[in-house]
Amino acid sequence: MSAEKKVSLAEKRRQKKVDCDKLCPEWGCAQPYEYEGVWVVGEVDEQGITEPSLQMLTPARRIADKLETFVEGILLGSDREQLEKAAKEMIYHGADRVRILVSEELATYIPGVYGEAIARLAEARKPEVIFLAATMRGREIAPYVAGLLKAGITADCTQFEVDEETGDLLMIRPPFAAILLAYIKTPFRRPQIATARPNIFPLPPRDESREGEIVWENPEDYKLSKPPISLVKVEMLKRSEVPIEKAEYIVSGGRGVGTKEGFKTLEELAEILGGVVAGSRKAVDLGLIPHERQVGQTGKSVRPKLYIAVGISGAAQHVIGIREAGLVVAINKDPDAPIFKNADYGIVADWREALPILIEELRKLKERSGKTG
Numbered sequence: 066m067s068a069e070k071k072v073s074l075a076e077k078r079r080q081k082k083v084d085c086d087k088l089c090p091e092w093g094c095a096q097p098y099e100y101e102g103v104w105v106v107g108e109v110d111e112q113g114i115t116e117p118s119l120q121m122l123t124p125a126r127r128i129a130d131k132l133e134t135f136v137e138g139i140l141l142g143s144d145r146e147q148l149e150k151a152a153k154e155m156i157y158h159g160a161d162r163v164r165i166l167v168s169e170e171l172a173t174y175i176p177g178v179y180g181e182a183i184a185r186l187a188e189a190r191k192p193e194v195i196f197l198a199a200t201m202r203g204r205e206i207a208p209y210v211a212g213l214l215k216a217g218i219t220a221d222c223t224q225f226e227v228d229e230e231t232g233d234l235l236m237i238r239p240p241f242a243a244i245l246l247a248y249i250k251t252p253f254r255r256p257q258i259a260t261a262r263p264n265i266f267p268l269p270p271r272d273e274s275r276e277g278e279i280v281w282e283n284p285e286d287y288k289l290s291k292p293p294i295s296l297v298k299v300e301m302l303k304r305s306e307v308p309i310e311k312a313e314y315i316v317s318g319g320r321g322v323g324t325k326e327g328f329k330t331l332e333e334l335a336e337i338l339g340g341v342v343a344g345s346r347k348a349v350d351l352g353l354i355p356h357e358r359q360v361g362q363t364g365k366s367v368r369p370k371l372y373i374a375v376g377i378s379g380a381a382q383h384v385i386g387i388r389e390a391g392l393v394v395a396i397n398k399d400p401d402a403p404i405f406k407n408a409d410y411g412i413v414a415d416w417r418e419a420l421p422i423l424i425e426e427l428r429k430l431k432e433r434s435g436k437t438g
């Protein structure tokens with residue numbers, strides 16, 4: 066039996082030393098052991114803390130437990146009451162502590178100012194890892210933070226692990242073709258910054274009995290730049306439909322659907338199912354559907370119970386967005402279309418023939434059962 070003492074990951078992290086002579090001198094040099102904790106940047110909108118940022122507490126908790134460290138939420142804004150509520154939600158979902166920075170400069174969301182605030186907080190508090198949800202905001206803010214901290218950033222990760230030898234975060238993501246997985250790490254710089262798209266990680270269970278600390282940061286300690294732009298007007302987009310990332314039933318159309326008229330048939334089917342319409346990038350490029358309804362690598366990841374792909378070929382960049390979908394049904398006139406490899410049921414047909422039959426049968430079924438879905 067080996068008498069070798071088992072060194073914990075936490076110890077390995079503390080022992081890790083970076084050779085500063087090998088680094089770019091203008092960037093300065095800090096040792097990894099000076100950094101501690103996993104941060105999740107929380108996003109708050111009119112409805113409170115957003116689900117994608119709460120989802121990021123799932124990998125944060127896992128990685129923090131592995132590294133034997135803590136999870137902190139970071140909240141920015143100007144409305145104390147709203148931020149306090151959001152902080153409690155972060156604690157109920159797994160954060161140990163939430164730091165809140167309240168400032169008039171943060172009353173309006175401006176990516177450069179928000180990025181600067183997070184970077185200033187990180188310079189002072191030195192987190193080891195920063196996670197952001199890859200929402201529109203997260204995608205905007207993360208590069209500002211990374212640029213100001215001269216740290217790396219790995220966007221759109223699908224998994225996180227810890228390097229057992231060094232304690233470095235392994236940020237795992239599919240490269241362009243989505244067939245391989247790239248393992249990316251930032252061995253010499255801290256914090257290690259990464260984003261993951263909404264719905265890649267599940268929402269952690271909410272436990273109101275969880276306790277945590279709320280720290281109100283002193284805004285005097287973090288002098289922020291005056292926003293270079295001012296907000297003139299806010300116009301809310303009409304949000305009558307459920308966002309695709311939350312939908313249980315999705316009817317998705319591709320270039321094969323061809324026209325806006327064609328998409329009306331998809332809407333008809335979606336309505337019967339109590340679902341929503343989405344589309345491929347080609348459908349977005351053709352102006353058949355707005356970008357916020359695009360599924361895939363440069364769109365959104367969805368996790369409906371049922372995903373019906375109509376006239377979609379099934380390119381790797383599209384199917385990566387439906388990996389978490391329950392049942393996938395594909396309708397395509399080409400029997401060799403790759404989408405069939407990713408579908409549970411395939412209908413080889415022209416959608417113009419298949420969809421009206423499907424709609425009629427579902428209507429009959431609905432009439433008989435007297436309920437939706």
Ligand SMILES: Cc1cc2nc3c(=O)[nH]c(=O)nc-3n(C[C@H](O)[C@H](O)[C@H](O)COP(=O)(O)OP(=O)(O)OC[C@H]3O[C@@H](n4cnc5c(N)ncnc54)[C@H](O)[C@@H]3O)c2cc1C
Binds near residue numbers: 362365375376396
């Ligand atoms: C970096 C990068 C990122 C990308 N990100 C995304 C992304 O996020 N989401 C995404 O979707 N794509 C993305 N793409 C594009 C992707 O590679 C494909 O080009 C795109 O998904 C194809 O869209 P499509 O299936 O609608 O069109 P096509 O590939 O043209 O397929 C149309 C399909 O419709 C079928 N069809 C035609 N007429 C009918 C009919 N009457 N009835 C039934 N079937 C019919 C055809 O047989 C064909 O299979 C990305 C590409 C790159 C390079």
